[in-house]
Amino acid sequence: MNQPSSIIASHDDGLNRASWNAGFDRDWLTLHACGDRPDLLRFYRNQPAASIGRYQALEREIRLDYCLTRGIEVVRRASGGGALYLDENQLGLSLIIRRPAQWGCLQDILSRFCMALADGLAHLGVHALFKAPNDLEIDGRKLASAFIATAGDSLLLQATLLIDADIKTMLEALRVPTEKLTVTGLESARQRLITLKDLLGKIPEDAVLQQALRFGITDALGVGFADAGMEAVDSRLHGNDDTNRETEWSEASDVALEALHKTAGGVLRVRLWPDAGQQRIDRILFAGDVHLHPADALERLECTLAGLPLTEAEATARAFFADFPCDLLGFATEDLCRVLRLALAKLDQQREFGLSPAQANSLMVLGSETTHDTPAILAQATVMLMPYCAKPAWCKWRHQDDCVECGKCEVGDAYRLARERNMQVTTITHYEHLTATLVQMKSAGVAAYVGACCSQFFIKRHYAFREAGMAAVLMDISGANCYELKQEEAAYAGQFQAEASLDADMLAKVMQHVPAQPDEPTQGIIPLTPLNETRKRA
Structure with missing residues (x-):
């Protein structure tokens, strides 16, 4: 010692x-x-x-x-x-x-x-x-x-x-x-x-x-x-801006835009309020389960960006960190700029797709080495992936990777929209099915795809999407998801019984920007039978 x-x-x-x-x-x-x-x-x-x-x-x-x-x-x-x-x-x-x-x-x-x-x-x-x-x-x-x-x-x-x-x-x-x-x-x-x-x-x-x-x-x-004993100190919590920040993140807003980005150091989030003319940043907040020094770096960045034209935000953020070096644990300046870009892109998505702020916030965009912006990803999309938990609990096709388009749920609408464009489409029945499908898609040369999942799953399994190496536009599903009900184990195994819901209006608006494929989709990219059934036969 x-x-x-x-x-x-x-x-x-x-x-x-x-x-x-x-x-x-x-x-x-x-x-x-x-x-x-x-x-x-x-x-x-x-x-x-x-x-x-x-x-x-x-x-x-x-x-x-x-x-x-x-x-x-x-x-x-x-x-x-x-x-x-x-x-x-x-x-x-x-x-x-x-x-x-x-x-x-x-x-x-x-x-x-x-x-x-x-x-x-x-x-x-x-x-x-x-x-x-x-x-x-x-x-x-x-x-x-x-x-x-x-x-x-x-x-x-x-x-x-x-x-x-x-x-x-x-x-x-x-x-x-x-x-x-x-x-x-x-x-x-x-x-x-x-x-x-x-x-x-x-x-x-x-x-x-x-x-x-x-x-x-x-x-x-x-x-x-x-x-040793200790001298008495004032142990009351200091307010700084903690309470205000909590309120602004929880309050309902018709204009606030949100984005998230998963890094090795934690999930980064940003919430941005544009001004009435949607030309400048009215307010902006960063958040994340991260460590950094100096401790007030994010608050300083927020003050620097407030009031700026949207077009100057990213360059200003880069200049801020160039002049104000920070110790960022497990993430970098580029990650903060990326989550800022994702939030700013929500405005473009609103304008181009006719989305409400809530709908734009429900889009999770995953770029690739060659494709980053949402319209470009949709223009290259040839595959659609749907989660089984968005099918009704009564549907006999809920745990199958296909759909007969009976017209009684939004997943059927998604299948119809995909097939009208000659896209290959499947229902993901459990987590292993997803990972195997992504590998097969990559091997078949798929550049981009569209799909749906809850934001919690996207955060938790971000590495699976990222490692697949394909661009994607994913739509958040709402309602009874397995994370809120604490039933992840059942969901991952394909046994989740509650129903999530897909925004049919948002789905239709997004799919309008996916062009029809010139020929019938290539067969065999996605297994037509769930993997668990394949194992049973084997």
Whole structure:
């Protein structure tokens, strides 16, 4: 163990409301940056709460009605990153220190912090590995997550360690279970998470666990710890603009345009209000489950873009980052420019296709190396993919990859519109069917396609669409999707029973811009029989 070069105060705060813990960390970090508080390591537990990162859009991440009716507090952290469910089953840890000179970018800091925690857990016989950007895992199962906030030269490093887990409430409270949390629902969530109770066969004593974590941090930082009481601080949450941002993301709007873009560092979102003449940016908000430094970079960018002509927005954003270098964890300036372009393109989609803002927001456009804009993608589209969950539950063709166009649902309308254009069309019956179909389409030389899926699925399985290497225009489906009903496992297996809905008006407007193919579509691009039936025959 390294000889301590300094002593850091260490304290166990016990069980508190999550807002108290978040407010305490925020206040101490602010005072620490001003030189008014010493370094601190603090352990604590949280009463039930849904916690979102500093940059997230609350209503896109949390099931607020569920939390409200069950007395689950909703709190915004000072740190970045994604949403998580907190309760007394998790040990919280906050380390507030001066940024060590030898520590580099945010990713380096988080990796060092996570590895320090892993070294500490090794004293208990628990051997966890760091999984970028901010998790500790054992055999692919998440044990802990870490988050970071900055203020001047001060760092707030937070971690939540799973001692035990109430996974059902966790999935109920979080609006969109990301693939880091769950792949196929409750049972798979249990397989994706692991707790100290699972690993050790019992819940370790707090004193033993905390001492082990101190050992790991001591070796990483070369510091020592001393138990200490703390001076009282004002632990009230600072409002800055958090409440206003939440309101503006949740409010209904007839003109606001939204876009999202999945990156390695998290999902980026933008919400843009054009002026009445649709020539300038009236207001704009960025959000995401990301980490970045300086902490107020997105707010500064928003102020820079507000009032500008739409045509100058992207160039101004690039110039902003050229003059104001930022440390962006897992994403880059180009990703922010891309999500901005996607939002600006919504105006063009409204004008060209006759869409309402809500309909334009429902379009998810995936470009390729050669095709980026929506009209160009539609002009090249030769295949249509439809999700089985948009077919009525009573339909005997619901779990088949074809449709007889009986005229009783929007999927039948989609089939008719596709066949009128000599497009090949199929119903995707489960996730493996989708991945196999995309591979076959790529092999057959398909350049672009149209389709439908819910935005949650698009975010969660973005890599499948991206890795296929084809451009696509996907329409969001609404209503009873498997994510809202927490039935991902059934849906992925092709057994989801509730019905989603497809906007028939939007579908017709979009398909007007897909030209008819000159000849009959090439047969064999898409398997005409669902893969599960093929396996049965085999």
